[in-house]
Amino acid sequence: MSLITPDLGLLFWMLVIFVTVFAILAKFAWPVITGMIEERNKYIEDSIQSAKEANQQLSNLKLEAEKMQKEANNEKMSIVREAQTVKEKIISEAKKEAEVEAAKLIENAKASIEQEKLNALKDIRKEVIEMSLEISAKLLQKQLASNADQEAFINQELDKYNAIKKQ
Amino acid sequence: MRLTQRVKNNLIAWCLTLVFAFMSFQANASGHESGSEEKKFNLSELVFGHIGDEYSWHLWTYEGKHVAIPLLCIVKGQEGWDVFSSSHLHEGYKNYTVSEAGKYKGKIVEKVGNEEVRPLDISITKNVASLLFTAALMLIIFLTVAKSYKKDPIAAPKGLQAFMEPLILAIDEDIAKPCIGKNYKRYSPYILTAFFFILFSNYLGIIPFFPGGANVTGNIAVTFVLAFITFLMTNFTLNKHYWKDIFWPDVPLILKFPLPIMQFIEVLGMFTKPIALMFRLFANMVSGHMMQLILIGLIFAIGSVSVACGSIPLAIFMDLLEVLVCFIQAYVFAMLSSIFIGLAQPEEEEAHNK
Numbered sequence: 001m002s003l004i005t006p007d008l009g010l011l012f013w014m015l016v017i018f019v020t021v022f023a024i025l026a027k028f029a030w031p032v033i034t035g036m037i038e039e040r041n042k043y044i045e046d047s048i049q050s051a052k053e054a055n056q057q058l059s060n061l062k063l064e065a066e067k068m069q070k071e072a073n074n075e076k077m078s079i080v081r082e083a084q085t086v087k088e089k090i091i092s093e094a095k096k097e098a099e100v101e102a103a104k105l106i107e108n109a110k111a112s113i114e115q116e117k118l119n120a121l122k123d124i125r126k127e128v129i130e131m132s133l134e135i136s137a138k139l140l141q142k143q144l145a146s147n148a149d150q151e152a153f154i155n156q157e158l159d160k161y162n163a164i165k166k167q
Numbered sequence: 168m169r170l171t172q173r174v175k176n177n178l179i180a181w182c183l184t185l186v187f188a189f190m191s192f193q194a195n196a197s198g199h200e201s202g203s204e205e206k207k208f209n210l211s212e213l214v215f216g217h218i219g220d221e222y223s224w225h226l227w228t229y230e231g232k233h234v235a236i237p238l239l240c241i242v243k244g245q246e247g248w249d250v251f252s253s254s255h256l257h258e259g260y261k262n263y264t265v266s267e268a269g270k271y272k273g274k275i276v277e278k279v280g281n282e283e284v285r286p287l288d289i290s291i292t293k294n295v296a297s298l299l300f301t302a303a304l305m306l307i308i309f310l311t312v313a314k315s316y317k318k319d320p321i322a323a324p325k326g327l328q329a330f331m332e333p334l335i336l337a338i339d340e341d342i343a344k345p346c347i348g349k350n351y352k353r354y355s356p357y358i359l360t361a362f363f364f365i366l367f368s369n370y371l372g373i374i375p376f377f378p379g380g381a382n383v384t385g386n387i388a389v390t391f392v393l394a395f396i397t398f399l400m401t402n403f404t405l406n407k408h409y410w411k412d413i414f415w416p417d418v419p420l421i422l423k424f425p426l427p428i429m430q431f432i433e434v435l436g437m438f439t440k441p442i443a444l445m446f447r448l449f450a451n452m453v454s455g456h457m458m459q460l461i462l463i464g465l466i467f468a469i470g471s472v473s474v475a476c477g478s479i480p481l482a483i484f485m486d487l488l489e490v491l492v493c494f495i496q497a498y499v500f501a502m503l504s505s506i507f508i509g510l511a512q513p514e515e516e517e518a519h520n521k
Contacts, residue, residue: 003215003218003219003387003453004387004449005387006386006387006388007220007288007292007388008287008288008289009241009288009289009292009295010220010292010294010295010388010389011391011392012289013289014298014388014392017295017298017299018302018360018392018393018396020302021306021360021364022356022360024310025305025309025310025356025359026356026357026360028310028313029309029310029312029313030309030355030356030359030360031356032313032316032317033309033312033313033316033332033335034339034352034355036316036317036320037316037332039320039321040320040321043320
C-alpha cells in the first residue's frame with residue numbers, strides 16, 4: 001500500500017527540485033539552445049539561398065558574356081562582309097570607270113584620226129588644185145599648136161586628175 | 168553516422184557494465200548467504216525494500232555489515248524542527264526512531280508516550296538525494312551545452328553539445344511543435360525539462376550501484392508532481408474553446424441538458440489524463456525494477472545454481488529491454504503532455520472544427 005501512497009517529504013522535495021531545475025533551465029538553457037539552433041538554421045538557410053543566388057548571377061553573367069561575345073562576333077563578321085562588298089563595289093566601279101575612260105580615249109583617238117585624215121585629204125586636194133592650176137598655167141604658157149594637141153593634152157591631164165581622184 | 172556509432176558504443180558499454188554488476192551482485196549475495204545461513208532469504212522484502220525509499224543510501228553489505236552513505240533527516244516533531252544524520256537513526260535520535268512495524272513501517276516516527284506519531288518529515292531520503300543528483304547533472308549538462316551554443320552559435324556542434332542536440336531537437340521540434348501547435352514555444356521548456364528529468368532519472372535508476380539505483384521515477388510522489396504540473400499547464404490556459412468544450416460540448420442536447428452526462432465525462436477526462444500519465448510512468452518503472460530484482464532474487468530464494476543459468480540471461484535481456492523502456496517512457500510522457508496541452512490550445516480547436 002505504501003507503494004501507491006505518495007510520501008509527503010518526497011512530494012515536497014520533488015516539487016522544489018523540479019520547479020527549480022525547470023526555472024533555471026527555462027531561463028538559461030532552453031531558450032538559448034533552441035534560439036541558437038534556430039539562428040544557426042536561419043544562417044545556413046540564408047547561406048544556401050545567397051549561394052544559390054550567386055550561382056544564378058554567375059551563370060547569368062556567363063550567359064551575358066556569351067551573348068556579348070556572340071554579338072561581337074556577329075558585328076565583326078558583318079563589318080568584314082560590308083568591307084568586302086565595299087571593296088568589290090569600289091573595284092567594279094573603278095573598272096567601269098576605266099572602261100568608260102578607255103572608250104572615251106579610243107573615241108577621241110578615232111575622231112582625231114578622222115580629223116587628220118580629212119585634213120590630209122584637204123591638203124591633198126589643195127595640192128591637186130595647186131598642181132592643176134600649175135599645170136593649166138603651164139598649159140597656157142605652152143603654145144599649143146593645134147586644137148587636137150590641145151584636146152589631147154586636156155584629156156591627158158583630166159585622166160591624170162581622175163586617176164588621182166580615184167585613188 | 169558518427170552519432171549512431173557513439174550510441175552503439177555507449178550501449179555496449181552499458182551492457183558490459185550491467186553484466187559485471189550482476190556478476191558482482193551474485194558473488195556478494197552468495198557470500199552473504201553462506202555467512203548467515205540461519206537467516207532466511209526474504210524475496211519480497213528485498214524487492215519492496217529496493218523499490219521503496221530509505222533514509223540512508225545503502226551501498227553494500229559485507230560480512231553482515233551494512234555500508235551506507237548517511238543522509239540528512241529533517242523532521243518537525245512536537246518540539247519543533249530537528250535536523251540530524253541518518254546514521255543516528257540506528258540507535259534512535261531524541262525520540263525519533265524508524266518504525267519497525269505497523270502503519271508507519273520503515274518511516275521515522277516520534278515516540279510520544281507509548282504511541283508512535285508521524286512527524287512532519289522532509290528528510291533527504293535516498294530518492295531525494297537521487298533527485299538532487301539528477302537535478303545537478305541536468306543543470307551541469309544543459310548549462311554547459313547552452314554555453315557552447317552561446318560561444319559560437321554558427322559553429323557545428325561537437326562533443327556533449329552534438330550528443331544532446333538531436334535529443335533536444337527531437338523533443339522540441341518533433342514532439343512539442345506538432346503536438347502543441349502555434350504556441351509551442353511557451354510550453355516546450357516544460358516538455359524538455361520533464362523529458363530529460365525523467366530520462367536521466369530512469370537511466371540512473373537502472374544503474375545498480377551508487378549514483379544510480381534509486382527507484383525515483385518508480386515512486387508515485389515523483390510521477391504525481393510531474394503529472395500535476397502537466398495538469399496545471401493544460402488547464403490554466405484561460406482559453407474559451409477549451410472550457411466551452413468541457414461545459415457545453417457540441418453534442419445533442421439530450422446528452423448535456425437535463426443530466427450533465429457529457430460534462431461529467433469531460434470533467435472526469437480532465438483528471439484521468441494526468442492520472443494516467445502518473446500511473447503509466449510509475450507502473451512501468453516499478454515493474455522494470457521489480458522484474459530485475461525478482462529474477463536475481465529468485466536464485467537466492469530457491470538457492471540453486473541451476474536457477475541462475477536461466478535467470479541471469481533473462482535478467483540481462485530484461486535489462487536491455489529496460490534500457491529501451493527508460494527512453495520510451497520519457498518520450499511517451501513528453502508526447503502525451505504535449506498532446507494534452509495541444510488539445511487545450513485554440514488553434515487546434517479551430518483546425519479541428521474545419
